[in-house]
Amino acid sequence: MKLGDIARELRLTCLTPGVDHADQEVAAGYVSDLLSDVLANGPAGGVLVTVQVHLNVVAVVVHAEMTAVLFAHGRQPDEAVRAKAIEEGVALYASEDSAFEIVGRLHALGLRGPAV
């Protein structure tokens, strides 16, 4: 499914003007707030659902070659995180929904976790 369609379905707010990767196909996702865990297990090309708003989230997602970060439950990263994400080409989205709710909807849309 295209990330732009996912954003519409889940009513996500894009936090990175010019970097929404709307046309990118996304088939996988991961949910974790421990960035060491994301580094080890985040699927390439996938989306990360998290409440972790530290700047390192961008570096870790770039390293794991993931496409976008969905900040759950109203968490908002500060300006430095947004700027870094734009610079690195990572799309950031925000949602008022909980991580549980977001992941449930992503799964219903056909996204899956990394192979085990």
Place this chain on the structure above:
Amino acid sequence: MNVFPADLHIHTGLSPCAADEMTPPAIVDAAVRSGLSMIAICDHNAAGNTAATQRAAGKALTVLAGMEVTSAEEVHTVGLFPGAGAAVAAADEVAGSLPETDDDYAVRFGQQWLMDADGHITGAERRMLAAATPFALSEVVDLIHRHGGVAVAAHVNRPSFSVISQLGVFPQDAGFDAIEVFSPPGRPSAGASFSSFGLPLLCSSDSHYLGDIGRVRTELLLEKPTFEEFVLALGGRDGRRVAHA
């Protein structure tokens, strides 16, 4: 210049996860028997037992006033302060951000005893010290620095509550003054992989039980065992240095 063995991360019974046996006189006694010249009291998000432990120690050994602060990312940072007053002032800022305990809290998380120099219980801390503060890691480091302290990334080689476990990679601009590793006995080289961060390396026990005190230690080359000399050693200045960690 002399070598002073130091264990700069020890909890008292004020930390909910520490054993009730961790009273000021018992900690001092264990530290002296372990051959330590310097220890630091670092309770979770609190510093209410630091002055009592300093009084219990008298001239037997140096007790630095510290605190282990939990950031919003649930990263633990050890702050080591010039004195108990500075540690308590920093702890007041931290405690003000934490929720109040309720009746069930101590059953689930453990008691938070305030004690005097004789080890007698004088009260209980009413804030949830096991909780995370709302402060981002950079704000925690800034808070410690504002109170004249040094900020140490706690137990970076542990799988939980460490800067590595929570943030994946070491944030170079976090403002830390040192890195602490918990190296189990017989594996003194556990810190080798962290030497590339360009920060002094401390080995500390993170003791929650008396038997752990001094099991992991750092040797400091100092003129005398004081906070000021310790800061010089972290900077490698005036011949002072972290001799072995």
